[in-house]
Amino acid sequence: MSLIDYRGNCHCGAFKFTFKAPELKQGHACNCSFCSKNGYLWGFPAADFTVVKGDEETTLKTYQFGKRTMVHKFCPTCGTTVLARLPSADGSPQIGINIRALRDVDLEALEVVTNTKGASTEPLYQVPEPIATGTVPEGSTVYHGSCHCGAVRYALVNPDEITAAKSCNCSICSRDGVILIYPETTLVTFAGADESVTEYTFGFKKGYHGSAPIFPPDNLLSSSRFCKICGTPIYGRAVGVSPELDTKTSLNIRTMDGLDLALVEVTMADGKSYPGVYDP
Known part of the structure; x- marks a missing residue:
């Protein structure tokens, strides 16, 4: 299968990258607490993931939750969620890209395939305590x-x-x-x-x-x-x-x-x- 050169960046351009992959026709969503709040669309590079501007460890900020096996990375300047590092089945490191950060990809044309098991993965996400609202007008x-x-x-x-x-x-x-x-x-x-x-x-x-x-x-x-x-x-x-x-x-x-x-x-x-x- 032929590979296509893809390029992407956070919105402010502090972090830019390229990689090769088969034509992206699908975006993989997940109903876990993090992916659903961020509208994540997963894609997986096949080869040659290369950072062309910035540094993955210093330009991006990391965030982990749950079992803390996956490291999510976002730009602290513009907020773009760029990628995540996660273990593969054989234990070797794997990278997942947020397709939303890519240039020249028609997001509306992608078939979205949703993982419906994310929300039920232990430990379950604990919803933060709600804010008190006081008196609520009738009908609101x-x-x-x-x-x-x-x-x-x-x-x-x-x-x-x-x-x-x-x-x-x-x-x-x-x-x-x-x-x-x-x-x-x-x-x-x-x-x-x-x-x-x-x-x-x-x-x-x-x-x-x-x-x-x-x-x-x-x-x-x-x-x-x-x-x-x-x-x-x-x-x-x-x-x-x-x-x-x-x-x-x-x-x-x-x-x-x-x-x-x-x-x-x-x-x-x-x-x-x-x-x-x-x-x-």
Whole structure:
């Protein structure tokens, strides 16, 4: 079988790599607590995995959980979950790549094959303690969520049940695998965000991120925010993008506890088509 040269990078470009593999027609998902929160799509290099910028041990940050046999690695600057080192059946080291970090791969064309045993693997994941919400208005629904390690937790008191959300194919959203809703910021309470969240913005640096049109007023800011311990993308904010978005938080519902994503209608925003070329 012929091998194709693939290249990839974290979003900010601090870590870049190449490898060879048969044409990627499948992405392997997992329903474990970490992969589901991060929207991981696994691919496995066949040969010649080479780091062309940065260093796997110093540029990337590591995170482990459960039995601690697998070492997940993400960029501490932009939050992109890049790869994991794991033992193979014969005990030799193996590398798994997050396909979301690859260039020139049509994620929407991939067949997604899901491992449904991840969530039941011992030791079972312990959901972080929820935040107290106080008095909840009649008819509202309370949703709790967190990053994987639990350093950052939140509670959303939503006027309605969550039945619809948005994904996006822009360079940052596709790497993070986020599925977003946009509640009013006043409805979301965070714990641990001041201590454990890293904010990342790019492009104009006071410019564009996500699915809003580009325009460069001085007060325009959009960013993604992720846990600096486990790398989980949790939420984002926008200032100056539009009056509607300025008062809202973009919340990644993959990080919600107990929410069945199969019951949520997810529509795709075509952020990739907006002006501006992503070239890290």
